[in-house]
Amino acid sequence: MTAAPPLLEVRDIHHAYRLPRERLFAPPPLVQALSGVGFEIAAGRSLGIVGESGSGKSTLARIVMALDTPTAGSVRLLGQDLHALAPGALRAARRDFQMVFQDPYGSLDPRRTVARTVAEPLAAQGHASRAEQHERALEALAEVGLRPTDGSKYPHEFSGGQRQRIAIARALVTRPRLIVADEPVSALDVSVQAQVLNLLQDLRERLGLSYLLISHDLAVVQHLCDEVAVLHQGRIVERGTPAALFGHAQHPYTRALVDAVPAMVV
Amino acid sequence: MLEVSDLHIHLPTRRGMAEAVRGVDFTLARGGTLGLIGESGCGKSLTALALMGLLPEGARATGSIRFEGQELLGQSDRALQRLRGNRIAMVFQEPMTALNPVHPIGHQVAEPLRLHRSLGAAEALRAAVALLDRVGIPDAARRARDYPHQFSGGQRQRITIAMALACGPDLLVADEPTTALDATVQRQILRLIQELVAERGMALLLISHDLGVIAQNVGRMLVMYGGSVVESGPTAEVFSAMRHPYTRGLFAARPRLGQPLGPGQRLPTIAGTVPELADLPAGCPFAGRCAWTQQRCHTERPEATVLHDGHEVRCLRPEAMA
Secondary structure, rough: HHHHOOOEEEEEEEEEEEEEOOOOOOOOOEEEEEEEEEEEEOOOEEEEOOOOOOOHHHHHHHOOOOOOOEEEEEEEEEEHHHHHOHHHHHHHHHHEEEOOOOOOOOOOOOOOOHHHHHHHHHHOOOOOOOOHHHHHHHHHHHHHOOOOOHHOOOOOHHHHHHHHHHHHHHHOOOOOOOOEEEEHHHHHHHHHHHHOOOHHHHHHHHOOOEEEEEEOOHHHHHHHHOOEEEEEEOOOEEEEEEEHHHHHOHHHHHHHHHOOOHHHHH | EEEEEEEEEEEEEOEEEEEEEEEEEEOOOOEEEEEEEEOOOOOHHHHHHHHOOOOOOOOOOEEEEEEEOOEEEOHHHHHHHHHHHOOOEEEEEOOHHHHOOOOOOOHHHHHHHHHHHHHOOOHHHHHHHHHHHHOOOOOOOHHHHOOOHHHHHHHHHHHHHHHHOOOOOEEEEEEEOOOOHHHHHHHHHHHHHHHHHHHHEEEEEEEEOHHHHHHHHHOEEEEEEEOEEEEEEEHHHHOOOOOOHHHHHHHHHHHHHOOOOOOOOOOOOOOOOOOHHOOOOOOOOOOOOOOOOOOOHHHOOEEEEEOOOOOEOOOHHHHHHO
């Protein structure tokens, strides 16, 4: 008997961005954003990626979501190499992995009803009828604690926390196995953050989801993830369980991150 | 030095004028440090803007703000301009919006000196370079000629701090000065602000949504909710004995590094959501969301109860939280 492949397998990702030319006849300068990043996520487990601005964490999220093609390396979801798929096959594969963005104000179309926004990934899949899409959208809204009547409203009628619930409902509507969440609570107030974090935890337990959580906030990552990887200048410098990593950091960069968290005691 | 009493701010909203700040009182002595903490819409930033005379169009402030005995409310724009950037200076959350992208930074740091101290261009620039050096911009004399986009976010915030310090203000108002920065940079900037406050004997009003930042950086704190100060006191005292249900709720809602919850456990949340300004209850602003709400909480405005050491709480049932 062979072991099932991991849900997500990221292998030796290298990625370089080309900057605008500085001189007419010189080649444009390259920025090495990621250098040999690799990890796996088993089904139902969650991994947090922590790092500061410029560490490459959002580039990594875009590559895992197959929104950018890496210079080298592979991303396999359920054994399929996402970057080798034909466009049609990639679209079909997207039902298994969805994304939640940081800004709940910018990520929802203000001119569409909430139900249509939530149904969007299903519409992109192209199988479901309009009626079926609508029904699944309402189910997803219920999943995140919103009412069916909320489906016919527009984003501006909701608070930041509720908008993030809508964005999460949109990610859930295709019943994915993996959700990539890039700073999902950092734009929210502290008391609203707690509500959304609890929701993400409930959903993981109820639906067996995996998260790839990108965050600068160590406490949030500790709260939601089974494992953490620290990204620094495009490389994973340390990884482990939150308790091991934040309790006994080995790498100086991890230690600097842990030390920089202001303690909530006087 | 600064005495704010019974400050009320009314704002125009789609549903008419709403009271966004509802009777805020505090004092700040020379060299003192005070933190304002609360969530979006609690009135903390409006309170700071009122001090600077920078309230949004159509807003109306009543009550009293006295700075060195001088009443600031109702002052002309010209009189306030003489204070701003001079005796009272401000550092904002987003340094890129506070800096002018088309002027070299040395010029911008020198500007308040030319404006308020009537220094000549060369002299003001020399002073600006010294300030940039003090806030930790390496090779300040050369870099003074560079533009804001040539600096990192943390360096830009150092530059706005240099600008705020230029005239040696008596009061520095810092509104979320590190929220847009990485954690390791946040720590450096807060340390810089602390050093400068100690070194120059300025008073500091620090506004933040982050309990950790408040705990580590100010001597006294005010917790705001729904336009009111619900709890205030020496920071150490408030942290060791939080008495307002909102303060406790806010503290509990934040996941804590090194103290993970057990399996199946959830973060304690505050029920409901912040009401719109126009819908705030007539009584305690936290009524309805608070687990200890009684009938009278909806109608009676709680007075401040003094616990000890200047620790005050505005709650009709402070004994329930003892």
